[in-house]
Amino acid sequence: MHRGLQGMLFAAGLSAAFAAPAVMLGQRDQGQALIFPYYSVNAGNTTLLTLSNNGDRGKVVQLRVAEGEIGETALVTNLYLAGRDSWSAAIARDGDRVVLLSDDASCVLPALAQAVPQQPGRRLQQLLVAGGPGAVERVAEGWVEAIEVASVVPNTSTDRALGNVVGEGSNCAVLAAAWTAPGGYWAGQPLRDLANPRGGLSGYTAVINVAAGTFFGATAVALDEFRVDPDDRPRGSIASVVRHFLPTVQQSLTLADTLSEPQGRSVSAQVFADNRRMELSYPLERAIDAVSAVLAASEVSTDFDTRGALGATTSLVQLFPTKRFYTNPALLPPGTTAPLPPFRAMYNARAPLSVIEREWVLISDREGKPLLDSGGPQFGGCEASAHHPATALAVVVPGDGAPDPLLGSRYHGNMATYCGPAPATTKDQAGLVTLKLGQPTFGNGPVALRPSREGQRLLGLPVVALRLINYVNTGAQQGVLANYSSALPLAAATQCVDGTGQPCVP
Incomplete structure (x- = not known):
């Protein structure tokens, strides 16, 4: 050679x-x-x-x-x-x-x-x-x-x-x-x-x-x-x-x-967005953005089960571990009155549970059929949303009922789809739920992180999400009540856009 x-x-x-x-x-x-x-x-x-x-x-x-x-x-x-x-x-x-x-x-x-x-x-x-x-x-x-x-x-x-x-x-x-x-x-x-x-x-x-x-x-x-x-x-x-x-x-x-x-004096993040591996860089004073980028998800999804015949309960734990650096006035530059992207609600220590976040949600049965009363479109034409307190931790349950009694969470939220006045989901169902974390709400632009040095933004929120599900078996054997519990991470996908809002070029 x-x-x-x-x-x-x-x-x-x-x-x-x-x-x-x-x-x-x-x-x-x-x-x-x-x-x-x-x-x-x-x-x-x-x-x-x-x-x-x-x-x-x-x-x-x-x-x-x-x-x-x-x-x-x-x-x-x-x-x-x-x-x-x-x-x-x-x-x-x-x-x-x-x-x-x-x-x-x-x-x-x-x-x-x-x-x-x-x-x-x-x-x-x-x-x-x-x-x-x-x-x-x-x-x-x-x-x-x-x-x-x-x-x-x-x-x-x-x-x-x-x-x-x-x-x-x-x-x-x-x-x-x-x-x-x-x-x-x-x-x-x-x-x-x-x-x-x-x-x-x-x-x-x-x-x-x-x-x-x-x-x-x-x-x-x-x-x-x-x-x-x-x-x-x-x-x-x-x-x-x-x-x-x-x-x-x-x-x-x-x-x-x-x-x-x-x-x-820089921090880099290796992420997987739009089905490809990317590396984004951030100035040291915005180092938290690198961690948020690694955890960013445009949507998360998992199966759920609330069928009463099986004694089934499902809770979705959503943790936003970097949120305080964007929404807590004590950690933001003096005089800052609005949250930093990608978050939309400032933390208020006097009434933290009174401010509600909204996430768009898709709900389908196990065959992919939308669980909607009116038969209307699954997303876009109906108000499809999940509500939870604007806190760093949220425990969301399918339907619009009470908190999961197995957790008794203070940070309780619910999900329900409405096409007209009637709720589109009932508590006695099973299927797939998808939370759309990067979707625009109330005329605002898409939810996205601050741009990297390369000018690229990841859609969605930095989140760690778990699906907690439990089944109760009343017939395990005579005199025995059995529980079958699991906690699994939600599947996640991330999208990237450039400064004009267009998909990042491969």
Whole structure:
């Protein structure tokens, strides 16, 4: 082979191998950041969380519990995990408060504050947000985020304290002392023994009701390449994007802290839109747009079942984990009075449930026949909409009835199709439901994210959506009442438009 051609091919190979990273959905449910899409302690439920480090290196992971109204921090702490370590906890009611409790031996700093009498090793921490009416109800439902802060350099003092050295158990007191001034090494050198994140986190959540016999289990949504440096080769060689500190409610890592190129002050997102893979870039001050792009959906769809003969109930959990950065006045530039795209309603702390969002909805039976009373068009000619409170979390049920009694959600919404005065759906049906998240409403333009640096906009909303369905079997055997529960992600599709509103050119 000609030496010049050989050199060009080698250079092209290097370019492909070291392409600029971009935040994206994690492959096989692993990544650097996790979104546990739903927890609830309402209606007698308790929620179990499990987070796993699937790599050999130790990790520092920041865990944030977010309440469902707008995503304010109800609890935040650092987890220090050894290689192949898993950490588990539960979110539960404890009298008139909501708590996170755990008896896991992995190190937690700041530590969970309260020991549980007669239960050695178990500790708990109350979930709290700013006071006022409904503060306890706010933290009764929400979601959880976990972001990898750093990987731990092997064979260091921190690595040994994690128990990541053969023959040595974990010693959380060493890590606590490391933050204690003046002698603690992290008090003066918070990056000591640490390197950039390497990924490999996975997680699982389950909303469990022991008395009712229901179990809604779901995998956490993983974001990979969340905080990376293209000069970090191999990954975890330097500490250029590590932000290691003891978090507080006022200061913690969030989904807005994604980073792709520290030197270029930009963030890239790898998305799949219009049946093709795309890469979009955003300025660092709009880093949250990159995460929103990865989660954006123009429509989501799933099957539903509300047939009374089967004891069937269906709820659609819609989580908008980045919404607070677009609608909460406390996080917007001073003087901002309108929400930033793609959201349409500003958060109002005094009356958060009084403002209602609308989404267009398609409902068909299992053969694809529209479920409409009048036989009119399925979309466009009829008012086909889903209504839910303008909050970061919404739990929508088919029909226009009461909340699902298995969840008892405060953030309840409903869906119904109207062609004239009569509701087009009944509660005793099964089929397919599609929520159109990018459709114009009330004469407004299409719902779309802010443009990328390339001038492209994704239609729809950044959403994580689950379908929770339960069947009751009264005839399992004599004297036995059986429940069959599942929680599955909704299918999603995304569209892209350019500055003129036309489809993005391939």
